[in-house]
Amino acid sequence: MGRIFAAASHSVGLTPNQVSLISAGFTFTGIALLALAPASVGLGVLVWLLLAVGYAWDSADGQVARLRGGGSLAGEWLDHILDSGKLVSLHIAVAIGWYRFFDLPDPMWVLVPLGFAIVSTVTFFGMILNDLLRGKRGIPQAAETGGSSPLRSLLGLPMDYGVWCMSFVLWGMHAWFMVVYTLLAIVALVHLCAAVAVWFRKMKALG
Structure with a gap:
C-alpha cells in the first residue's frame, strides 16, 4: 500500500x-477516537483501518523522497517527531478509553497501557540513539547492515506496529x-530488557 x-x-x-502530514491525519484521528468514542466492534474496525492506512x-514519505x-x-x-508522538499517544489513548468505556475489574488496569507507553517510547528512543551514536563513529545504521531472517521476523511480530494496529479489531470485546x-x-517489555542489554554491550564496545 505504501x-x-x-x-x-x-x-x-x-x-x-505533505505525505507525512497525511499519515499523521489518519493516525491521530484513529487515536483520538479511542479516547473520545464509546468502545464498540465497529469503532475498533474503524480505528484499525485508520491506523493501518496511516501506517501505509x-x-x-521516504519512498516519495527517493x-x-x-x-x-x-x-x-x-x-x-510524528512517529514519537504516535507511539506515546496511542497507548495513552488506550488508557483513557479503558478508564472511560471499559468494564474494568480494577482501575489499576490503566497502568498496563501507561506502562506500554513507557516501554514503546524508550524502545523507539533507544533505536534512534543507537543510529545516532553509530553514525558519529562512521558505522552504518542498523537498517543498512541487514542480518534479518524469516524466523527473526516471525519472532518480532508481537513488536510490530502493524500487529498493534490489527489488535484494535478486538476493541469492542473488552476482555x-x-x-x-x-x-x-x-512481550514488548521483555524485548526491551533484552535489547537494552545488547545495545549497552555494543555501545561499550564502540567506546
Missing part, C-alpha cells in the same frame, strides 16, 4: 512532508482486547 500511495503522491506532486502513508532525488534533514526530523493488549505489552 508503494501505491508513494507512486500516486509523486504523480500529483506531493512533497514527502508513513511508509510512503523518487524526488533524496530527502532532507527537516523531513527526517518531522517524520521522527479479549485487554488480554491480547496486555500480552503484547509484556
Whole structure:
C-alpha cells in the first residue's frame, strides 16, 4: 500500500512532508477516537483501518523522497517527531478509553497501557540513539547492515506496529482486547530488557 500511495503522491506532486502530514491525519484521528468514542466492534474496525492506512502513508514519505532525488534533514526530523508522538499517544489513548468505556475489574488496569507507553517510547528512543551514536563513529545504521531472517521476523511480530494496529479489531470485546493488549505489552517489555542489554554491550564496545 505504501508503494501505491508513494507512486500516486509523486504523480500529483506531493512533497514527502505533505505525505507525512497525511499519515499523521489518519493516525491521530484513529487515536483520538479511542479516547473520545464509546468502545464498540465497529469503532475498533474503524480505528484499525485508520491506523493501518496511516501506517501505509508513513511508509510512503521516504519512498516519495527517493523518487524526488533524496530527502532532507527537516523531513527526517518531522517524520521522527510524528512517529514519537504516535507511539506515546496511542497507548495513552488506550488508557483513557479503558478508564472511560471499559468494564474494568480494577482501575489499576490503566497502568498496563501507561506502562506500554513507557516501554514503546524508550524502545523507539533507544533505536534512534543507537543510529545516532553509530553514525558519529562512521558505522552504518542498523537498517543498512541487514542480518534479518524469516524466523527473526516471525519472532518480532508481537513488536510490530502493524500487529498493534490489527489488535484494535478486538476493541469492542473488552476482555479479549485487554488480554491480547496486555500480552503484547509484556512481550514488548521483555524485548526491551533484552535489547537494552545488547545495545549497552555494543555501545561499550564502540567506546
